[in-house]
Amino acid sequence: MPKKKVKKKVKSKEIKGQLGKKKETAREKMIGQTIGYRYDVNLLPDYSRLTPFLKKYIEAMGWDDLNWLEDVHMGYEENRPAVFDRNANGWVTIPSKIKLPNNQQDRDMIARELLVKFQMSPNHPLVDLKKAYLKF
Amino acid sequence: MANLKTSEKKSKAQSMGLHTEVLTGKTQQKFFNPDEAENFYYFGTYDVDFNKRTEIDVKNMDCREANKKIDELMKDGYGTIVIKNPQGKHSLGVGILNKLNLIFEGSLGYFGCGSMDGPIVRINGRVGWSCAENMMAGKVVIEKNAGSCFGAAIRGGDLICKGSVGARTGIDQKGGTIIIGGDAGAFTGFMMQRGRIIILGDVGINLGDSMYDGTIFVGGKIGSFGSDAVEAELTDSDQDWLKRKLKVAEIGENFDVSKMTKVVAGKKLWNYDALEPTEKKGAI
Numbered sequence: 001m002p003k004k005k006v007k008k009k010v011k012s013k014e015i016k017g018q019l020g021k022k023k024e025t026a027r028e029k030m031i032g033q034t035i036g037y038r039y040d041v042n043l044l045p046d047y048s049r050l051t052p053f054l055k056k057y058i059e060a061m062g063w064d065d066l067n068w069l070e071d072v073h074m075g076y077e078e079n080r081p082a083v084f085d086r087n088a089n090g091w092v093t094i095p096s097k098i099k100l101p102n103n104q105q106d107r108d109m110i111a112r113e114l115l116v117k118f119q120m121s122p123n124h125p126l127v128d129l130k131k132a133y134l135k136f
Numbered sequence: 137m138a139n140l141k142t143s144e145k146k147s148k149a150q151s152m153g154l155h156t157e158v159l160t161g162k163t164q165q166k167f168f169n170p171d172e173a174e175n176f177y178y179f180g181t182y183d184v185d186f187n188k189r190t191e192i193d194v195k196n197m198d199c200r201e202a203n204k205k206i207d208e209l210m211k212d213g214y215g216t217i218v219i220k221n222p223q224g225k226h227s228l229g230v231g232i233l234n235k236l237n238l239i240f241e242g243s244l245g246y247f248g249c250g251s252m253d254g255p256i257v258r259i260n261g262r263v264g265w266s267c268a269e270n271m272m273a274g275k276v277v278i279e280k281n282a283g284s285c286f287g288a289a290i291r292g293g294d295l296i297c298k299g300s301v302g303a304r305t306g307i308d309q310k311g312g313t314i315i316i317g318g319d320a321g322a323f324t325g326f327m328m329q330r331g332r333i334i335i336l337g338d339v340g341i342n343l344g345d346s347m348y349d350g351t352i353f354v355g356g357k358i359g360s361f362g363s364d365a366v367e368a369e370l371t372d373s374d375q376d377w378l379k380r381k382l383k384v385a386e387i388g389e390n391f392d393v394s395k396m397t398k399v400v401a402g403k404k405l406w407n408y409d410a411l412e413p414t415e416k417k418g419a420i
Contacts, residue, residue: 036406041330042351044377060176061235062186062256064384068273068292071311071330086272086291120178121169130180 038076039104045070046105053113066112074104074111083111085118088125092118181234181254184215195221199228210234224264229257246283249276265302268295271312277386284321287314290331296385303340306333309350317387322359325352325399334381336388344399348406352399353378355391366402374398 028034045066050058058066074081077091081100085092094100094114100107118124177183190209194202202219206229209217216237222228226245229238229252236255240248243261253272262280269288277296284302287295292312300318309328316333322340325333328350338356345362352365353374361367370393378393 041349042400044373046373047380057176061254062237063275065294065380067275067294068312070313071292120175122179124179127179134180 034076039073041073043073043104043108045108049105049109051109051113054109054116057116069112069116072108072112072115074100074107081107083115085115087119182210182213184210184213184234184236186215186237188214189216189218190214191218191220193220194225194228195223199225199230202228203230206232206238210236222261226264229255243280262299263297268293271295281318286316287312290314294381294385296387298387300337306331309333313381315381315385315387317385319356323362325350325365326362328352334378336382336391344401346405347401349401349403353393354397354399355388355393355395358397358399361399364402364405365399368398368400370394370396370398 024034047065050066054066054069058064061067072083074094075084075091076082077093081094082091083094084090092115094110098110098114100110119126192202192205192209194205197205202222202225206217206219210232215235216239218239218241219228220241222240222242222244224243224245227247227250228244229240229249230247231250232238232252232255234254238249238255238257240257240259240261244259244263244267246264247266247269248259248263249257249268249271250266251270251272252268252274255274257274257276259276259278261278263278263282263286265283266285266288267278267282268276268290269285271287271290271293273293275294275296277298279298281299282297282301284304285307286297286301286305287309288304288306289308289310290306290312291310294313294315296315296317298317301316301320303321303323304326305316305320305324306314306328307323307326309325309331311331313331314333316335316337319337320335320339323342323345324335324339325344325347326342328344328347331350333350333352334355335353336355339354339358341359342362343354343358343360344352344365347362347365351368351374353370375393378396382388382391382393
């Protein structure tokens, strides 16, 4: 009898220091919340990693650099990658179909691009608010 | 989606017409296609042309009239507006939520260019207290000196003063970059929470007092460090960014950034988890 092929279970390798996967402290386990940031909020942008969309956006706005987007980083909302939208005062979760690199510079660029696109979308919550409450 | 929790049982208060509504859930589900929004247009803003230029003389206008006039000109598509004779009036150029080139031919009073989101402003003079407070995005360049509380509570954008500034620069800063070509007064970066301050000259006492986060770069002498402000190592990435930023700011392009001092928060004031839910439950 031919032997049944047994599929070997491949364990996904955990990369040491992977973004968003730091070891929880006892204190964090107890309170069920993360203390502090899971990424570097003070990371300065690497302009060699600008996406083509962001280059076009900077040109359209008449700026010389990322301007306010320098403070935008890829964060987490309920353990899912997300970017904070200050205009909607909430986290915008990144679609699962978008594969994120394990490099904060590139992740931040993706976060900036998605945030700008979301803010310019007619589905942005501010569009409805402006329609309802804009005075002048 | 957020909705209202309704209870079947009517209480005495409800039967009397008095009731409270408990809001359950706080997330919204909004879907958008990333490809749909390549038009570079924010809803509700004016489509202005940077090449369409005009001038207005605000000598006989108060700040309300002047700000309304700027709004009307943007509505007509003017992308470059020159303001003549601002004469140190307060609150000029506030609340502009549009891309625009705005040039002031003179000095501004208190709270100039506050709460704006997007424009590029050039002030060929001095500014008073709290210039560009609460700025969200854009770029403001001041050719001469600035008063106290320069860039108070700014959230984003670049704020540049080619001269010197007063005390409490970047107080409560939550983002963005403040660049100073000259000296800065006491309590610079007081209670800052995020963002960056670059000072090419000297800075007064209590630098970065009670800062929670953010970074301060100083080119000259430091009077003294404030509570929880500590010196950190200047990295290559910091230097590359500083060189680029100083070039954008039109000041100190040839400044030796390798000799700058980097100041960050010591994070001893971080007590975010002091009253977490478990403790609250325990206390009740």
